Amino acid sequence: MGGKGAKMKFYGGCQCGAVRYEVNSNPIIAYCCHCTDCQRQSSSAFGMSVWFPTHSFKLTSGILKTWKTNADSGNEKVCNHCADCGTRIHHGSLDEDDVLSVKGGSLDDICQITPIAHIWTRSAQPWILWFISDETCHETQPDSFDDLIARFQSD
Numbered sequence: 001m002g003g004k005g006a007k008m009k010f011y012g013g014c015q016c017g018a019v020r021y022e023v024n025s026n027p028i029i030a031y032c033c034h035c036t037d038c039q040r041q042s043s044s045a046f047g048m049s050v051w052f053p054t055h056s057f058k059l060t061s062g063i064l065k066t067w068k069t070n071a072d073s074g075n076e077k078v079c080n081h082c083a084d085c086g087t088r089i090h091h092g093s094l095d096e097d098d099v100l101s102v103k104g105g106s107l108d109d110i111c112q113i114t115p116i117a118h119i120w121t122r123s124a125q126p127w128i129l130w131f132i133s134d135e136t137c138h139e140t141q142p143d144s145f146d147d148l149i150a151r152f153q154s155d
């Protein structure tokens with residue numbers, strides 16, 4: 001799924017239901033991240049990142065709170081979560097970034113989106129490696145996402 005076909009619309013929200021959003025765009029890319037930060041932020045085995053153009057994201061209810069941290073790259077990471085229940089909704093700054101990384105589990109219907117890659121598999125939970133194919137694995141962060149984006153868009 002990607003650039004081909006009709007433009008898609010997605011809905012999502014937080015666990016308590018206060019935050020609701022809609023996204024009027026096809027995803028740019030979707031991948032799973034097995035870094036230890038994503039394990040913590042998702043309180044689970046891995047994080048799922050679904051990039052959308054920032055302008056296509058619209059908060060329709062609730063309040064997002066921001067928490068900032070530094071990524072391993074040294075870049076500041078802007079993390080946005082429901083002010084009430086804390087569910088992480090997206091990473092990125094609505095003012096400054098072109099791309100928002102929406103947390104896959106906050107989408108109502110994630111089944112429409114298949115991740116193209118698994119990154120930071122160096123720190124993946126060992127049992128996960130039984131289920132994912134080697135070709136989709138990247139031990140760390142890919143130098144560039146361009147190639148993966150192109151493949152995701154043409155699938």
Ligand SMILES: [Zn+2]
Nearest residue numbers: 033034035038
């Ligand atoms: Zn990560």
Ligand SMILES: [Zn+2]
Nearest residue numbers: 014016082085
């Ligand atoms: Zn909430």
